[in-house]
Amino acid sequence: MGANGLWLWAVAATLLLLGGGGSGGVSGVEAGRVLSIFYFSGRSHFLVIETLLKELAKRGHQVDVVSHFPQKKPLPNYRDFSLAGSYPSMVNHWTFEQLQNFHFLKLMTWMWEENVEICRKxxxxxxxxxxxxxxxxxxxxxxxILGSDCTYGYAYKVGAPVIGITTLVGLPWGQDRVGNPDNPAYVPGALLPFTSQMSLWERTLNTLGQLYAVWGEKLRGRRLNDLLLREHLGADMPSLSELIERNTSLVMVNSHFSLNGARPAVPGYVEVGGMNVDPNPGPLPEPFRSFLDGAGAAGAVLVSFGSLVPGEKLPPKQLQAFLKVLGALPQRVVWRVNASRVPGGLPRNVIGSTWIPQQALLSHPNMRAFVTHGGLGGTHEAVHWGVPTVTIPFFxxxxxxxxxxxxxxxxxxxQFDDITExxxxxxxHAVLNDPSYRESAKRLSEQFRDRPQEPLETAVWWTEYVMRHRGAPHLRSAAVGLSWVQLWLLDVGAVLAAILAMLATILWATVSTFTNCLFSKAKDRASKTNKAKRK
Incomplete structure (x- = not known):
């Protein structure tokens, strides 16, 4: 090969390297340094963000991760700083009775107070x-973005812009970070049991709940966080409200309009619902593969209540109902349960395991229904794969x-309390035998998947966007800098009220003066008439 040929090969190789070599390289931004701080010890929450962190590392960014869940095997460009042992894991941590008692007001108190204690540890x-x-x-x-924002103090220390990620749908106190509208007339509170189709009473409860959540977080949660941050990071630490307003560039939300309904969104409020879904979950490991492959036309059912509570912790009444009903199904059943702790063992058509490859199971063509607690990750997986659900929610x-x-x-x-055989x-029987459920699930799946970008690709693109611009406060609306008096137009209302009052005063004075003049003239005429008559 001559000199010209070698030169051309060198140029081609250089261009290929600069281009990133496809999806495995850094696209549109130089390799950056990413810090992720995850104080909460909930595995299902971390899984959502972990998907993004791994993808960023895969594309050449240096990703430092502070969490309770270090990788079992080292990954290139991914560096763990383990918090394991600083706070008890939430995995298999709860009982069904405990979760049932987590009503809205108690949940809010847990968000503001218990999460600060988690951060303290x-x-x-x-x-x-x-x-x-x-x-x-x-x-x-x-x-x-969950209960405590203590992580903002460390972002301030390292001098970097913040991207907040809600692993639930948009929380009420996450909206004002980017000035996103959050009208309770048609936007249901993330932690309330409503959809966008609310009755008058539900809209009333939704409004009160949203106000309680927003102002409780501001007046209670942030005050506790301020004390914590100044205790650990220095008395000169700015207030949390100031840190949030100054440093937040973007909020990613684990929702999608196909499932959650349409809502207004500023550029800095980005939906990435389904980011945790692996479109290629790979082959099922044994014994699950053989079990589902042999399910035949009847198909199979998956039962899992997520990572918080294993199936064997069901109260005796509900556990017996599950055993009898599942055992009588013509379908085969995969259940996240420790079979050795189930009195009498599992029915012959049920296989139990403390660990299940949930996404691979849901993607199997023989999967017919998913009995779930309604966690958002599992719900998105069911929607993606078009599997109808029986949801037994807890909190x-x-x-x-x-x-x-x-x-x-x-x-x-x-509802959990309504569970009987x-x-x-x-x-x-409804979701397995009424074809409308499966048809609706397939239609919802098509809408959920039909996007200009995969949700993970969207999350990566916006993360790199913030890095390219060294922060992106321009993605937020001007509402971020407004007080609640300005945002709710109370000052404008006061001005208009003052103008109306002034106009009303002028009108009253004008009418009074005119009326007095008329009465005065009438009185004068009457007086003259009376005098004339007396003469």
Whole structure:
């Protein structure tokens, strides 16, 4: 090969390297430094963000992750800073009775107070102390918007813009970070059991709930966080409200309009619902593959209540109802349950396991229904694969997720306290034997998948956008800088009221003067007439 040929090959190789070599390289932005701080010990929450972090590392960015869930095997460009042991894991941590008692007001108190205590434990960990003293610089910090915003203090320390990610749908106190409208007339609160189709009474409760959540977080949650941040990061730490307003560039929300309904959104409010869904989950491992392959025309049912509560912790009454109903089904059943702890064992058509490859199971062509607690991750997976659901919600957003599936005709909701053999049998019989549920699930799946970009690609693109521009406050609306008096137009209302009052005063004075003149003239005429008569 001559010199010209070698030169051309060198140019081609250089262009290929600069182009990133496809999806595995850095696209549209130089390799950046990403810090993600995840204080919460909920595995299902972390899985959503972990998908994005791994993809960023795969594309060449250096990703430093502070979490309770370090990788089992090291990944290129992905560096773990483990918080394991600083706070008990939420995996298999709860009982059904505990979750049932988590009503809205108690959940809000848990968000504001218990999450601050979780942060307090986490901030005492050597990793967090090291981070507070670190002089490393980052291009962006990814944090979860949940109960506590203590992670904003560390973003301030490293001098980087913040991307907030809600692993639930948009929380009420996450909207004003980018100035996003949040009208309770048609936008249901994320932690309330409503959809966009609300009655008058439901809209009333939704409005009160939203106001309570927003102002409780501002007046209670942020005050507790301020004390915590100044205790651990210095008395000169700005207020949390100031940090949120100054540093937030973008909010990613784990929702999609096909399921959650349309709502107004500023550019800085980006829906990435389904980011956790793997469109290619791979082959099923044994024994699940053989079990589902042999299910035949009747198909199979998946039963899982997520990572918080294993199936064997069902109260005796509900556990017996499940055993009898599932055992009588013509379908084969995969259940996330420890079979050795189920009295009498599992029916012959049921296979139990403490770990299940949920996405691969839902993607199997023989899967006919999913009995779930209504966690958002599992709901998105069911929607993506077009599997109808029977949702048995316990707390948080699970009620709303179940009702959304029911509203779309793709599922049924069964309240935990209402579980009997008859009610469980009827719910399963409906979604398994009424073809409308499967048809609705398939239609919803098509709408959920039909996007200009895959949700993970959307999340990556916007993360790199914030890095390219060294922060992106221009994505937020001007509402971020307005007080609640200005935002609700109370000042404008006061001006208009003053103008109306002034006009009313002028009108009253004018009418009074005119009326007095008329009465005065009439009185004078009457007086003259009376005098004339007397003469």
């Amino acid at each position: 986490v901030m005492e960990h050597p990793v967090m102390k090291q981070l507070a003293e670190s002089r490393e610089k980052y291009d962006v910090v990814l944090v979860e 948080s957003d699970q009620h709303q997720n179940g009702f959304l599936m029911q509203q779309h005709g793709a599922g049924r909701v069964l 008859d009610s469980l049998r009827q719910a399963l």
